[in-house]
Amino acid sequence: MEKKLVILLVVLSSLMCRAVKPGTVSILGDSYSTFENYVEPDTNYLWYFSSQIDTTRTDVHDVELTWWKQFLADNGLVLEKNNSFSGSTICNTGYRGEDYSDRSFITRMNHLGDPELIIIFGATNDFWAKVPFGEDKDSLFTEADLYTFRPALSMLLQEVKRLYPESQLCFVLNDGITGEFRQAILDKCHQYGVKCLELTDIEKRNGHPNAKGMAEINRQLTKFIKDNDYKL
Numbered sequence: 454m455e456k457k458l459v460i461l462l463v464v465l466s467s468l469m470c471r472a473v474k475p476g477t478v479s480i481l482g483d484s485y486s487t488f489e490n491y492v493e494p495d496t497n498y499l500w501y502f503s504s505q506i507d508t509t510r511t512d513v514h515d516v517e518l519t520w521w522k523q524f525l526a527d528n529g530l531v532l533e534k535n536n537s538f539s540g541s542t543i544c545n546t547g548y549r550g551e552d553y554s555d556r557s558f559i560t561r562m563n564h565l566g567d568p569e570l571i572i573i574f575g576a577t578n579d580f581w582a583k584v585p586f587g588e589d590k591d592s593l594f595t596e597a598d599l600y601t602f603r604p605a606l607s608m609l610l611q612e613v614k615r616l617y618p619e620s621q622l623c624f625v626l627n628d629g630i631t632g633e634f635r636q637a638i639l640d641k642c643h644q645y646g647v648k649c650l651e652l653t654d655i656e657k658r659n660g661h662p663n664a665k666g667m668a669e670i671n672r673q674l675t676k677f678i679k680d681n682d683y684k685l
Contacts, residue, residue, distance in 0.1 A: 472567065473619045476685060478530050479568035480521055481558055481613075482537035483575050485627070485662055488516045491535055493564070497556070498539040500661055512664045520662065520670035521572075527675055530685060533568040536561050543575050544605035546584040552600075559599060559609050563616065569685060571617060572674075573647075574625040576606070580634045581660075591644075603637050610645040621683050625674065628652040629660070650677040 480486050484500035492499065506514050516522050525532055538556045540547070545560075547553030554560055558575050565571060579602050587601025591611075598604035613622060624642050626635065626649055642649035652673055656666040678685070 473569045473617075474531075474533060474567055475569055476530050477533035477566070477568040478521075478525060478570045478572060479532075479534040479565040479620075480537055481562060481565060481571065481573045481575065482535070483541045483578055484537070484539035485577065486519070486521055486535060486537035486574050487539050488513075488519050488522075491516055491519075491532075492537050493534050494536075497537065498541075500539045511658055511661060513662070513667060518664045518667055520667040520674070523668065523671040524674055527671065528678070528685065530570075533566040534564065536564055537574075540578055541575070542579045542582060542584055543609055544579060544584055544587075544600055544602050546582070546600045547578070548582045554599075557605070559605050559612070562609060562613055565613075565617065568617070568620055570623065570678075570683065571613060571620045572623050572625060573609070573613065574627075576602075576630055576634060576638055577627045580627075580630045586633060586637075602634065603641075606637060606641050607645075610641055610647050614645065614647070621685075622647045623674075623678070623683070624649045625670075626651045628655050629657075648677075648681055650674060 487499040487501055489499055489502040489504060501513050503514055541556040542553050543558040545554040545557045585601040587603040590598060590604045591607050594604050594608055624647050626638055639649060655669055656663055662670060
C-alpha cells in the first residue's frame with residue numbers, strides 16, 4: 454500500500470511539473486523578438502540592443518518598445534521564456550547554405566518552459582536565405598529533409614503540439630514573406646490546427662520592425678488573441 458502511494462505521488466508530481474503556468478507566454482523566434490539581456494539562453498544572437506544606440510540601424514533601444522513586452526503589459530501576462538535567436542531559420546539550413554542546426558527552430562523548440570501560450574514568430578530568415586523548399590512531407594523525416602523548409606515546418610508544428618499539449622499556440626507570419634513560403638505556412642498551420650496571425654503593414658528599418666512597427670505588431674496580435682478566443 455505504501456509503495457503504491459509513493460508511485461502515485463511521483464506520478465502526480467510529474468504531472469504538476471508539466472502543467473502550464475497561467476498567464477505565461479513563451480516565444481520561439483528570430484531577430485524580430487530579441488533584445489539584449491532578455492533571451493534564453495543568453496548566448497543567442499541579438500538584433501536589438503540597449504547598449505548600442507544607432508538610430509540609422511533601429512530606433513528600438515528600450516525593451517519596453519518591443520512588440521512582446523508591450524503585448525505582455527497590455528494583456529497582464531508574464532514572460533516564461535524568450536528563446537529567440539537572430540538570423541535563425543526554421544530548418545537546419547541557413548545563409549550561404551551553412552549548417553544552422555545549432556540555432557534552428559526545430560533545435561530550440563524543446564526549451565520553452567511550460568507556458569500557457571506559445572508564440573512562434575519565424576520563417577523570415579528561411580525566406581530571406583532562400584533555403585531549399587523541400588518536399589511536402591508530414592512523417593518519416595530524414596536528416597536531409599530537416600535541412601529543407603517544408604518538412605522542417607511540418608516537424609516544428611507537430612512537435613510543439615506534442616511537447617506542449619496543454620499550451621495554446623499562435624504562429625505569427627511576417628508580412629514580408631511572400632510566394633510559396635507564405636503559402637506553405639498558411640497550409641501547414643491549417644493542417645495542424647495552429648492559428649496563424651497574418652501581419653499587415655508593419656513599418657520596418659533595415660528589414661526589422663522599428664518602434665512604430667513593434668507597436669503595430671502588438672496591436673494586431675492583441676486583437677487576434679481576443680478575436681480567436683484564446684484563454685489567458
